[in-house]
Amino acid sequence: MLLSAPAKLNLILRILGRRADGYHELQTLFQLLDFGDELRLELRDDNEISVDSGSLEIPLEENLIYRAARLLQRESGCGRGAHIVLQKKLPHGGGIGGGSSDAATTLLGLNHLWQCDLSLSRLAQLGRTLGADVPVFVRGRTAWAEGVGEKLVPVETPPRHYLVVVPDCAVSTAAVFGHPGLTRDSAAITLAHLREGRLDGRWLEQHFGNDCQALVERLYPEIRAAREWLQQFAQAQLTGTGACVFAAFDSATAAKAALAELPERWRGFVAAGVDESPTHRQLAKIAAGA
Numbered sequence: 001m002l003l004s005a006p007a008k009l010n011l012i013l014r015i016l017g018r019r020a021d022g023y024h025e026l027q028t029l030f031q032l033l034d035f036g037d038e039l040r041l042e043l044r045d046d047n048e049i050s051v052d053s054g055s056l057e058i059p060l061e062e063n064l065i066y067r068a069a070r071l072l073q074r075e076s077g078c079g080r081g082a083h084i085v086l087q088k089k090l091p092h093g094g095g096i097g098g099g100s101s102d103a104a105t106t107l108l109g110l111n112h113l114w115q116c117d118l119s120l121s122r123l124a125q126l127g128r129t130l131g132a133d134v135p136v137f138v139r140g141r142t143a144w145a146e147g148v149g150e151k152l153v154p155v156e157t158p159p160r161h162y163l164v165v166v167p168d169c170a171v172s173t174a175a176v177f178g179h180p181g182l183t184r185d186s187a188a189i190t191l192a193h194l195r196e197g198r199l200d201g202r203w204l205e206q207h208f209g210n211d212c213q214a215l216v217e218r219l220y221p222e223i224r225a226a227r228e229w230l231q232q233f234a235q236a237q238l239t240g241t242g243a244c245v246f247a248a249f250d251s252a253t254a255a256k257a258a259l260a261e262l263p264e265r266w267r268g269f270v271a272a273g274v275d276e277s278p279t280h281r282q283l284a285k286i287a288a289g290a
């Protein structure tokens with residue numbers, strides 16, 4: 001079974017406060033992209049979980065793919081095993097959710113392969129224990145999120161192509177959220193606009209912003225430099241806690257023209273925003289026997 005694990009951007013990221021358990025109350029707009037990692041999932045004859053992570057050097061027990069597979073095995077009582085091959089395309093520690101998306105795709109794929117028959121809600125709940133960003137990938141819809149990212153309302157966003165620039169540094173999410181200099185007192189936005197499930201482009205652009213950006217740019221001047229470079233083409237912004245920065249374009253051609261001018265010290269990619277995750281489209285085809 002071949003499945004994608006798409007990236008996300010946080011088009012809006014507001015930090016409303018800190019909870020007693022140390023986690024932060026957020027409001028964020030998760031935009032799914034049509035670009036991501038690729039996973040191949042195969043049944044094993046025994047009940048072991050093996051993972052070939054290719055270029056990603058990470059101990060097996062820490063790999064979110066392995067942890068997701070073990071969690072599903074435990075929670076579903078399913079006695080089967082799997083071999084999973086990861087083709088890593090997304091930078092890790094990039095704020096584009098690569099590890100979380102790999103975990104969600106593993107849960108979705110193995111739920112099908114092992115015939116566990118767990119609901120999306122249950123899989124999202126399991127995913128939440130692996131990371132705050134996992135539920136949105138399990139649900140597979142571009143969404144407005146509250147709580148720590150688990151209260152999700154699907155929304156449609158205007159069609160856009162994004163140029164994502166990957167500065168040469170990795171940011172620790174825990175370090176940013178634990179930093180005394182983080183702004184944690186943004187007012188909540190109320191979303192009358194969400195009623196019809198479609199976000200107006202002008203409203204969206206007015207509310208773009210990321211409460212982590214000022215601090216992250218102070219800690220990592222390289223990220224500020226990348227954002228300022230991108231700013232010459234369009235409004236540019238940090239995603240998540242970074243390190244990636246992005247800007248929206250009306251066409252893939254315009255985004256690719258900007259990418260062609262990217263200084264050599266950075267990497268980048270162009271991807272389209274999508275309302276539905278490619279993983280869910282692939283699973284629907286597999287379920288239909290296509």
Ligand SMILES: C[C@@](CO)(OP(=O)(O)O)[C@H](O)COP(=O)(O)OP(=O)(O)OC[C@H]1O[C@@H](n2ccc(N)nc2=O)[C@H](O)[C@@H]1O
Binds near residue numbers: 023026094131148240
């Ligand atoms: C900030 C966001 C926005 O999408 O993205 P990334 O930059 O990581 O992609 C996410 O909420 C991150 O989600 P995720 O990367 O899954 O975080 P987790 O593994 O659950 O948490 C890592 C650490 O960040 C802190 N954390 C995370 C989320 C949150 N709402 N409040 C927090 O305080 C906690 O200290 C936690 O120990």
Ligand SMILES: Nc1ncnc2c1ncn2[C@@H]1O[C@H](COP(=O)(O)OP(=O)(O)O)[C@@H](O)[C@H]1O
Binds near residue numbers: 063100102103173
């Ligand atoms: N399969 C995986 N892919 C990427 N990172 C992983 C994976 N499994 C565990 N991790 C760990 O999760 C951390 C966060 O990765 P990732 O989700 O890609 O970044 P971010 O949360 O910034 O978007 C990485 O630094 C890495 O140590």
